[in-house]
Amino acid sequence: xxxxxxxxxxxICKSGTSVKIECRSLDFQATTMFWYRQFPKQSLMxxxxxxxxxxxxxxxxxxxxxxxxxxxxxxxxxxxxxxxHPEDSSFYICSARRQGGTDTQYFGPGTRLTVL
Amino acid sequence: AQTVTxxxxxxxxxxxxxxxxxxxxxxxxxxxxxxxxxQPPSRQxxxxxxxxxxxxxxxxxxxxxxxFQKAAKSFSLKISDSQLGDTAMYFCAFMKLPxxxxxxxxxxxxxxxxxx
Numbered sequence: 001x002x003x004x005x006x007x008x009x010x011x012i013c014k015s016g017t018s019v020k021i022e023c024r025s026l027d028f029q030a031t032t033m034f035w036y037r038q039f040p041k042q043s044l045m046x047x048x049x050x051x052x053x054x055x056x057x058x059x060x061x062x063x064x065x066x067x068x069x070x071x072x073x074x075x076x077x078x079x080x081x082x083x084x085h086p087e088d089s090s091f092y093i094c095s096a097r098r099q100g101g102t103d104t105q106y107f108g109p110g111t112r113l114t115v116l
Numbered sequence: 117a118q119t120v121t122x123x124x125x126x127x128x129x130x131x132x133x134x135x136x137x138x139x140x141x142x143x144x145x146x147x148x149x150x151x152x153x154x155q156p157p158s159r160q161x162x163x164x165x166x167x168x169x170x171x172x173x174x175x176x177x178x179x180x181x182x183x184f185q186k187a188a189k190s191f192s193l194k195i196s197d198s199q200l201g202d203t204a205m206y207f208c209a210f211m212k213l214p215x216x217x218x219x220x221x222x223x224x225x226x227x228x229x230x231x232x
Contacts, residue, residue, distance in 0.1 A: 107153075
């Protein structure tokens with residue numbers, strides 16, 4: 001298999017606080033992980049690409065100081081939404097590419113963030 | 117830059133019938149992959165089928181098959197014997213090669229409803 005998990009599956013926080021979302025590849029090593037954001041009934045928007053042990057590459061328009069990404073190991077990447085505001089409320093999805101495998105991305109189940 | 121176009125926002129099909137979802141793309145690349153992903157109400161992204169551009173033979177996975185027309189830059193998905201569990205949002209996606217950080221470019225998606 002190629003299973004990717006995300007934690008938490010949903011989170012509610014107050015405006016101004018920070019929230020960390022974890023993405024784990026459970027049965028494979030992932031050299032590259034991707035973070036997406038999705039609004040209801042819309043497509044996935046790539047936020048950033050993270051490689052193990054190096055700085056993430058952010059897409060144009062994504063604030064790197066607001067969305068902190070850390071890819072500390074071959075099985076874990078984290079996304080921290082700092083000083084969250086209601087407009088950050090969204091569905092966040094990660095995906096992982098298997099080390100040495102094909103270019104197929106395997107997706108996590110997503111995290112629903114609600115900022116009050 | 118690559119673009120992926122899914123011009124039909126919604127489609128409906130009777131259970132057991134066949135439905136075709138359209139997708140066109142624009143690229144100057146010669147080597148790339150194309151994908152169809154399914155996102156059911158659970159919002160878990162599931163890989164349906166994948167096609168390598170260098171392969172002339174259309175990919176098939178059980179009830180799912182594609183019609184890949186490279187010259188026309190068209191990549192449609194045919195679902196045969198539609199089932200209620202096929203109800204989902206379907207995304208067409210493009211990935212250029214090579215590159216460790218090759219990214220997926222998604223279309224806007226199409227909502228498919230299978231009627232009992």
